[in-house]
Amino acid sequence: MAKAIEQLLVLQACDQEIRRLRKEMNDIPLRRQQIESRLNAHQEGLVQADHALLEAKTSIKRLEGEIEEARRQIQKYRDQQLQIKSNEEYKALEKEVAGVQQAVRRLEDQELAAMEAVEAAQAAVAARREALAKEKERVDSEVRAFMERSAGLEGDTRRREEERKTLAATVDAAWLGRYERIFAKQRDAAIALVEHGTCGCCHMKLSPAQIVDARKPDTLTSCAFCGRMLYLVP
Numbered sequence: 001m002a003k004a005i006e007q008l009l010v011l012q013a014c015d016q017e018i019r020r021l022r023k024e025m026n027d028i029p030l031r032r033q034q035i036e037s038r039l040n041a042h043q044e045g046l047v048q049a050d051h052a053l054l055e056a057k058t059s060i061k062r063l064e065g066e067i068e069e070a071r072r073q074i075q076k077y078r079d080q081q082l083q084i085k086s087n088e089e090y091k092a093l094e095k096e097v098a099g100v101q102q103a104v105r106r107l108e109d110q111e112l113a114a115m116e117a118v119e120a121a122q123a124a125v126a127a128r129r130e131a132l133a134k135e136k137e138r139v140d141s142e143v144r145a146f147m148e149r150s151a152g153l154e155g156d157t158r159r160r161e162e163e164r165k166t167l168a169a170t171v172d173a174a175w176l177g178r179y180e181r182i183f184a185k186q187r188d189a190a191i192a193l194v195e196h197g198t199c200g201c202c203h204m205k206l207s208p209a210q211i212v213d214a215r216k217p218d219t220l221t222s223c224a225f226c227g228r229m230l231y232l233v234p
């Protein structure tokens with residue numbers, strides 16, 4: 001294998017590491033957001049439980065108002081009864097009173113059910129709050145651990161970049177220029193190993209002439225399909 005290719009392979013390993021480190025750094029805000037988004041469902045659950053509790057409390061208030069109103073109505077009928085002389089009218093009012101009393105009992109049953117609903121809703125709110133607090137603790141510690149791991153990335157990248165400068169200085173300028181252009185375009189590698197007569201990166205079958213050229217230590221051969229620099233392991 002040509003010395004230049006050997007040097008470029010070392011440089012490429014360094015470039016790939018720099019690329020990986022940079023991507024990891026760029027992904028920090030997104031990954032942090034992903035960890036924190038685990039709280040969304042819990043927060044939403046708490047909002048819903050709070051809402052259900054408020055609704056149950058509101059319905060108690062409404063029923064209390066209706067019961068009070070019905071009792072005032074009964075009192076009104078009672079007052080009217082005191083003023084009338086006819087037995088028939090008295091009985092008619094008695095019937096009205098009985099009707100309203102029945103309505104009051106129904107409202108009281110509903111109020112009881114609403115009180116039970118409030119208790120259930122309060123328990124649900126407490127459970128949701130606790131679940132959220134526990135998850136928040138887990139998420140916070142995960143975020144802390146993640147940020148600690150990420151703290152070294154910048155230093156690692158800088159060190160790798162220094163290392164890269166030193167490595168690049170040793171490579172033939174023409175080969176380096178060619179390599180850099182290809183590496184900038186390719187997501188993985190600029191140099192491909194010839195394996196079983198095919199390009200190790202794009203896996204296309206190479207012509208015998210290309211393989212012969214790739215074997216020559218001082219010839220820079222590129223894959224006719226993907227443009228990557230080719231090399232063979234002797």
Ligand SMILES: [Zn+2]
Nearest residue numbers: 199202223226
């Ligand atoms: Zn190729």
